[in-house]
Amino acid sequence: MKLRDALLTFSVDRPKWVFSLLLLLCILAGLQIPSIKVDTDPENMLPHDQPDRVFHDQVKERFALHDMIVVGMVNRDSDQGIYNPQSLSALQRLSEEISRMDGVIPKDQMALDRVDNITQEGPGTIRFEWMMKEAPSTLEQSAEIRQAVERLPLLDNTLVSGDGRAAGIYVPIESKSVSYKLSQQIESAIAALNVKDEFHIAGLPVSEDTFGVEMFVQMAISAPLAGLMIFILMWVFFRSFLLITAPMLVAMASVIITMGLLIGQGYTVHIMSSMIPIFLMPIAVVDSVHILSEFADRYKPGEDAKPAVLEVLGHLFTPMLYTSLTSAVGFASLAFTPIPPVQIFGLHVAFGIMLAFLLTVTLIPAYIISLSPKRMAQLKDHNIQEDDSSRLGRLMSFMGRLSMMKARLLVVGFSVLTALSVWGVSQIQINDNPVRWFKSDHRLRVADRVLNAHFSGTYDAYLVFDRTEAQDPIAHLNSELVAALNKEPLSVDIKPALQAMMESARAEDFDQYASMLASQIDEASFTRPAQEESVWLDLLGRVEAAQIDAKYFLKPDVLEYLDKLAADLETQPDVGKVNSLPVLVKTVYRELTGGGDDQYRLPDSARGVAQTILSYQSSHRPDDLWHFVTPDYRSTLLWLQLKSGDNQDMTAVMEHVKAYVEAHPLPQGLSVNWAGLTYINVVWQEQMVNGMLKSLMSAFVMVLVMMVVLFRSLSIGLLAMLPLSVTILFIYGLIGFVGKDYDMPIAVLSALTLGLSVDFAIHYLERARAIYRQTGNWAGAIADIYKGPSRAISRNAIVIAIGFTPLLLAPLVPYITVGFFLASIMAVSALVTLLLLPAVITLIGNKDKLFQTQVSVKEEV
Template identity: 25%
Template sequence: MEAIYRFVEDIFAGLAQIIYRHSLSALLLVAFATIALVTQLPKLTLDTSNEGFFHADSPELLNYMAFKEEFGREDMIIVATETENVFEPVFLRRLRSLHEAMEAQVPYLNEVTSLLNARNTRGEGDELIVEDLFESWPETDDAMEALRQRAISNPLYRNLLLSADGRVTALVVRPSPFAVPDYEGDIMAGFEDMPVGDSAAPAEFLNDRQTAEFVAATLEVVQQFQSEDFRLRVGGMPVMTEVVKQLMRQDMARFLLAAIVGITLLLYLMFRRISGVVLPLLSVLLTLLCTLGLMGLTGVAFKVPTQILPSFLIAVGVGSSVHILSQFYWRFDAGDERIEALTGALRQSGAPVLGAALTTAVGMMSFSSASLAPLAEMGIFAGAGILISLLYTLILIPALLALVPIRRKAPKGSTGTRMDRFLAGCADFAIRHRRTNMLAAAVITLLAVLGLTRLQFEHDPLQWFPDDHTLRTDIESLNESLKGVMTMELVIDTGEENGLYSPPLLQTIDSLAGDVLAIEHRGMSSDKVLSITDVIKEINLALNADQPEHYIIPDNRELVAQELFLFENTGTDDLEDFVDSQFRKARYTVKLPWMGSTIIYGYGNALLDTITNALPENVTTQITGISLLFASVSVKSLDSIRQSYLLAAVVISILMVAFIGDLKLGLAAMIPNLSPILISLGVLGWSGIPLNVFTMFVGSIALGLAVDDTLHFLHAFKRAHMECGSTEAAIRQSFQSTGRALVVTTVALSLGFFLFAFATMQSVMLFGLLTGFTIVLALVADFIVMPAILVWMIPDRSPVAPDGILEESP
């Protein structure tokens, strides 16, 4: 085994000499590869949509896209306001001005619906009339009161456009499902040359940028009308998505700047020289730019979970650089020539740096097969970024060390620094109290494992915001006054053209409303459903002089078909929202309050079971919608956690054994790496804080980073043990040779994550605190538990004659 160690070290020593002799060529090669990737940065996009959480071939996404193409987008922005009397003329004029401003100023708009243009279906003799509720403005108080009574009594308006108590009214602002190009000039010119039929180009769905413009314009109109006596509350998934995106941009810029400043100060305090600051920062910044450029090159958008990627890569990249630089500066200051110092640095630190990079990359790439797209992409590009950082550490930094001016510093005195004395004290404590330390670690880890049994997962972006954030308070208010801002969609397929003319089927669908409204799951229930049966009952009522007993589905198939035909001939296109063109499929909408994804998912299962069991066997039902995509995140995330954590633990254990060259020691060395993760997750379990799409990365990130420290420590121990033969002496020497670098890299890594504590979104803040805490715990475990394992497993031996002098490093 000693021969293998020497062989590996010789490889890295040879690499150092090649780079030193061909430093300019190495820099040119690095520059060419860097430019190739950095030039792809303009192609990088930002996607915070719920659709962005799913792979392109995901069944959930394909079903939703098919639904959008058939029925349009169901996500909406609700703009609501409260007043003593909604039907007071002055208030209604302000509402009309707001409505008209929305229609005039908001791009990519499908429609704005409010009490002013709410569908009002009535009959005059045999004629069916469909018009706006305020088709003509009431001139008298009696006329206004008649309209008020009509609105309050209409079940279609309740808790959609008008609250049950009549004090809150809302505008429902819906985006267009498709991006419609703007035409200039004569729109009829060339009309005969336009493609038709199958040759026509398919319409494109509204993209993320266009949706952002739609939301921004809507919010701008809201701001124009916002006042103390006209308080507007805004909610809905499009607004949530856009606000999250804006906060991501703000936080990313702030975190990057803070991380760079903090790590700059840390590097200067450690090395006290400009090159010790500039070289690591140059390496990590180029790593970050190349990784983002690689995302742009491959067409992968920056998404919600990947906002942690920049700070992660900066922290990891600095850690690798510190190990190489600390070895180089120590040798250079001791009198070695540059080539000797560089050769010695890569000889001692090259192998553990390589092993650390591979284990960290594996820890992240364990998410590459995740069923959620951003988790898989985070794993892939974090892993790729780590490997890019490895190349910069092993090629760029040595090439620059061969060229840049570096001033020698006088060696430190023989008494050592405070850091040396601290590390010596840590070694002494770890060896003297090894049994007590192991027992304490075992008890704490056992308690943490018990906490894991209480750990849950929840995806609820509303809870990411501070309690007093405007969006959060608005949505919570809309949950209360209008019973929610979300919908769950079902598509009922009869399997035959005109199948929806069947009175028995329509009556079954209509009777489902009572069963659906009775569903309750962990506090979630609905108080409103919408379907084609509401339209048919509305028509039948209007054609029968508004007699309440006729608010039913007719028993005659021909009468149903005739009534729907009359409705279409009024000029309204509202049927398109409820049925397909062949009257084969019906849309069934369930309005819901905003709640966490696991609750919504459970409710969706209960809803689908209720409807499927009630309908005939030849009728199929499919559940879809933004809310289902939102809810599916939790289930798929749990699957990803189980799979990725297990894969990371197994593969990293194999790598640990391979790098150490000892099966028993390699497996035992995983104890101080796994226990910090178990403790951190156990703390979440005991505190009742659920995992989310950010904190689920803690385990894989921390495992990869914790193994880094262990590999460096064990590599130093193996070298020292081969030289001196004494296990305890080798442990003490390992603390002195690698301890300083381990402390500095731990501070750098944890600092990079602790900065997230200043994030606006609480989920990101929790992720940063938890990951930083886990990284610190991993160093404590390496300093306290690892020595006990070594004393227990590695006996003293006769020293082996070295090929060269075993140097004491900083």
């Protein structure tokens, strides 16, 4: 028995078995849901072994960097801005409260009460004291704090805005996953301050974590609302609550089983996979609407429902199978992207689509057959003749006539539209920013605008410089010492002792090795024969020189290069400020050498730089140094504060650095790389866009092959791709035309466009071919097509397009995007199918040849 017949016979003969098996699957899947694990970190868009992510993690570890939440205080009322006793007192109390919260790293927290003021205590000496050990009680004391802050480049416009209106608290956190919880605790602490100052909380970690929390809240609201809207619209068309319950059961079961499978396999629910219900529901309902539409057209109350069900499913089975396969292929193609959460999302939606097909061809007929004759009698008579006089029927008849009478005009019109769409596609800008996932009036978007207007920037990026060696530094030092010794007459006597010292000083760390070797050589200069003293002292000098040379970022010329690059970067509009080791050294050196502005410069020698840094080690926060340079002084970084987290802005900064390095080559032996959350967002976005493009192209080819196989005709296969092609171009052309950034939700919609756009074409062409064989006349075929099949297509488009309008009311931009473009996809693909496709067929001369296939594929399935 054929697969189709087996499934249909089983469904109509044993409906209770169908219900029982489905209930069992839903229960098993539902039992997995309580073990759900949520991950909303966009950083996990990249595999753990992706080179940029590995380097980013290494940089955080090497420089003891932590993700941060930025808390901003703004005073618009006082003439002194935040430099007044009340505001500074509130700031200190809030800072102390935050430092005691779980998940905060207190020693690295930055606020006015937790940083040093650096001043000169006397000639050659420096003084470190807390900037705000106690909150000031007078305006004069507040003004003194302002003068001190504005004198320290590392703090000015970082901890306090240049206009003095805003102050910040930089809160380092143990994990991004605690961001939302901490933000709630901080808001509670702010409420307890009882001051008039404004407070805002910003930063990528809190934006990403907050989105994750609100995303699941929104999912719990939007998905049921969309389901309710679809249910209401189907009732409008079919006027039977009993009948339209079946497709809703299909959708719900598909979502529950798919999500249960995902969670049961141990996958975390990421930003992408959380949207599986939204993407799966319209696809799960589409086939059911086709069945209900044709069943309602053919069934008359009082008749036996079984023949009508089998007849409808008999000729819809193959079109539904292929529409499901094409949709599944569109989403399964996402497995070729290099983004793990996208791969998981695509494969599970593909599974859900095929599951929905299986449930549609089993549950729908089982459900209809199980209804009693009394309940079936309640089904309104939707025969074709009556529907012809309805608004939808009259509209379909008009569109059918229009497609024939104005075929050339329609083709020209759609061609112009397609050309405009191509232009629109060329205008698309690839850009994303997790903060923009919220609506413009969301508190995080408001905080982002306010704080980035006042401060240097709440987005971080790190430009990391590493000293690269042509050979191992220990081996290089040893060979240099041996070469120098070989030139000495006493080398024969000294070499064995030196070799022994090298062996005993063996260590993996160069600085440790050189220190041990220098100690032994120094001792030998005293204990060995007097005539060897000068030789040992020469060797000692070479070791000490190698030690200084190894501490690469103590060299003034190297620091000068970094300082000039930082100064150049600060001229860029996207860069608010660059903090660096040279800035720290110049600040401390100024106070060591007199405190004048003319002394704000780098020391002349590496020893001078080392002495300056040694002085800084007496501060209350000596470990802050290691945020800029590693203890071996072989790696350093520039901390860029950016006013925007948009990918385009970060990319512009990257391109500027690239151009600068090309014009001013790096010092020999120096390499440079990027790190930081803002940069990582650029990396995964680029990989997603490139991966989506490749998957879309490959899926497009696969769908074309499937269309040719389905219709056993290259010509009809190409016609089936027409609505898909026009819809994709129009949707993405519209994105470019209106200036919408190509972001994560838009990228994923390509798979949805692929699956839904070809759906209508398959049903239209399959029925058109069958009807044309019966009538032998295209005009007659058009009349029949725009009675039955066209109404199913239009009903489907209306149900899905309008059904997901509740998403437009969501506070999260990705949901609004999905809702708007889902409606657009359905509307455009339906119009192209119902107007352009028949117009093109009308202009084809030999229709007998076009529809010449003798055996329908559906008869063989």
